Every structure is written in structure tokens, then in C-alpha cells.
Amino acid sequence: MIVAAAARPAMAGDEKAAPAGPIRVLFVGNSYTYYNNMPEMVATLSGGKIETRMVVRGSSTLRQLWDLGESLSAIREGKWDYVVLQEHSLLGGMRVDGVESINNPEFFHESIRMYDAEIRRNKAKTLLYLTWARRSHPDQQNTINQAYLAIAQELGLPIAPVGAVWQRMREMDPTLVLHDPDGTHPNPTGSYIAACVFINTILGPKATLALPAKVQGHPMRSNERPDMGRVVDLVNLRPDIADRIQMLASEVTPPAGPVAPYVAPSRIPLPPVKRPFGPAELSGTWRGPLRMYSMTMTAELNLLTVDGVSCTGRWSITNYNDDRQLRQPISSCRVTDAGVSFVLSDYRGVGPGETYWAHFTGDTLAGWADYRGVSKSSRLMGSFELRKQK
Numbered sequence: 001m002i003v004a005a006a007a008r009p010a011m012a013g014d015e016k017a018a019p020a021g022p023i024r025v026l027f028v029g030n031s032y033t034y035y036n037n038m039p040e041m042v043a044t045l046s047g048g049k050i051e052t053r054m055v056v057r058g059s060s061t062l063r064q065l066w067d068l069g070e071s072l073s074a075i076r077e078g079k080w081d082y083v084v085l086q087e088h089s090l091l092g093g094m095r096v097d098g099v100e101s102i103n104n105p106e107f108f109h110e111s112i113r114m115y116d117a118e119i120r121r122n123k124a125k126t127l128l129y130l131t132w133a134r135r136s137h138p139d140q141q142n143t144i145n146q147a148y149l150a151i152a153q154e155l156g157l158p159i160a161p162v163g164a165v166w167q168r169m170r171e172m173d174p175t176l177v178l179h180d181p182d183g184t185h186p187n188p189t190g191s192y193i194a195a196c197v198f199i200n201t202i203l204g205p206k207a208t209l210a211l212p213a214k215v216q217g218h219p220m221r222s223n224e225r226p227d228m229g230r231v232v233d234l235v236n237l238r239p240d241i242a243d244r245i246q247m248l249a250s251e252v253t254p255p256a257g258p259v260a261p262y263v264a265p266s267r268i269p270l271p272p273v274k275r276p277f278g279p280a281e282l283s284g285t286w287r288g289p290l291r292m293y294s295m296t297m298t299a300e301l302n303l304l305t306v307d308g309v310s311c312t313g314r315w316s317i318t319n320y321n322d323d324r325q326l327r328q329p330i331s332s333c334r335v336t337d338a339g340v341s342f343v344l345s346d347y348r349g350v351g352p353g354e355t356y357w358a359h360f361t362g363d364t365l366a367g368w369a370d371y372r373g374v375s376k377s378s379r380l381m382g383s384f385e386l387r388k389q390k
Contacts, residue, residue, distance in 0.1 A: 028085055085128055094379045288386040291382050
């Protein structure tokens, strides 16, 4: 998909003699890869020493790209020296009480194992693209680092520590903006950092010094493909900023040391249960806030029938404009020793649905909600407090 050519040195730390010709690098990832056409930046900044191509789709996980088949087809074309793997920035994504969080890396690690086996079969090397934390949550960088470090150590894979260089650059100069206005994607400066880190990782530290501060190339279209009919400035930095980035790219190393275990985000504790309670106290309509999605919604649970063991009812959600978003029957409704639990089927028909369980406190049903997608790559966890309506 993208361009570049020339003589090939060995990757840093590679003791084998370098064959002639450009290093061929395939990038597999999402918008963190294709924003500002970063792979073309790598090719251009390398002076023709690296030739790049990308298989990308916005917001995708590596597993989704695998299932679509295009990344596998590209890998199996062969003749790649490196295949760069970039996972979803939140490792698939988790939202806890409406706050985006890093998902359990287990599913990410499964994807890397699959890809690495296929990459090795096609006589290439896997290179991990360690991404950055979102602007509003810089504290998440260490969790991302640990996720990549764990699988790198297990499989003996090199890491391009882009996120670590971002973090160091933001610490050195908090006024330098690296994120796009959305607070997650890279602006041209952020992509320039990524390009310099890849050149350092593939060609060695000296290759990242005295690089141009301005890179021209093909802009990306809305269809996630480069516009080969236009040439623009992909990035145009002040020389002193470019020099600092190049120096950091040559100095910052990938995370090392023992791997810290993944710690899931904590949830709001549930209040104590009021006992005893009976069917009459549970039946009826309950309404209150549900903190699970990007905005707090109003949820309503209408328990139509309740006996000592089971129940039936309906569940609905409205947004802040009071527009009806969802209304459907609940299933697997059970009366528990703490209150009530039920399941909400996935209205899209693609996942196992949402599980709800709540404590009866006397005047509220306070509980947790949990959604898991078809795979382990995405998860929503939320809390709610429903008051009985008269």
C-alpha cells in the first residue's frame, strides 16, 4: 500500500550480515498506525532503507483483522522482513462505570501468539508496536507497557517503544501536544515520534539522528487508504523539536524487568442487603441512573411477576434527552438471597448479552451490570441505583 526502497542494514542487535535491498515492513493495525500516514513517514525518513505497506482498519483489534483475512493474506505473500503488530489502544477496550479502561491483556496475548506463529512460518519477524496512553489517562501507560512486555518476554519478540517515548516527551515538555484534538489519536508530531522509534528499532540508534523535520507524502482518505493523487506535508516540525524527538527515540528503551500482574479496575462496592424481604417488596417499577456507557443513562426495571425463586419483567434505557434507546424483556430472572439477578439479551444478536444483579436495600435496588462481547476483546461493567416508583 505504501512506498520506499534502498539498502538494508541489520536490525539493532542483529548479528547476521545484512542482505542487499530495502527492509520490507508490513504494518498491521488500526488508526494509530494509519493516522498521518505514519508508515510512509517511516519509509521516507529512512531514506529508502525501509519499504512499508499497511493493512489497517479503524478501531479494530488484531483478532478482528485476522478474521477479516486481509492481514493473513498480506503476511502469506511472504518476503517481509518484519511484520509490525499494533493492538487496539485499550487492548480491545473496557469501560467501568462509564470510564474507558485497559482490558485484560489475555485476549491480546492470544492474538499475538496466532500472528507470530504465522509470521514465523512465512520467515519474517514480529515487531510489537507499543502504543501510548490517552491524554486524559496518562497513568494507563504502565498497564499498556506491562501487557506488551509480558507477551514479548514469552515469545522473545522485539518492541518498538513508541508509547514510552511519548511518555518521556510529555514529561520533558508538557506544552508539546502529541494527541489529536480527540485526545486519543496522534497528531503529526505524535506520528513523527512513532516513525522515529521504528527507524531506531529497525535500523539502529544512529539512524534516528539528523533526520528531516519535514516529511511530505500522501494524505489518508476517509476510506482509510492513502490518496495517491495528492502530496502534502505529513508533518512539518520546528528543527529543535525534531532534534529532541530523534534523540529520545535513540535513547528510550523498551520496558524491561519482571512483569506485573494485570489488575482489573475496581468497582463501586454494593450496599448492605436489607433482610428479610419478600416478592411484594421486589415487584413493581424501579428507576434510576445506569453508569455503563459513555454517558450516564436512565434505566427502568419493571418486575411484573415475582415469587420466591423466579421473576419476569422488562428493562428499558433512555438517554439524557429522554429518547427511548432500548426496551426489551429480561430473561433468566432470579430472586437471590441478596435481591434479584437477570440477563438482557444482546439486541444485536452477536453476543451473550448483559448480566445484572442487585442488592435490595429497602428503598433501592443497587447493583452491577456486566457485558461481554462475542470475544474477550471488549467488556462493559457498570453500576446502577434504582428507586422504587410509586
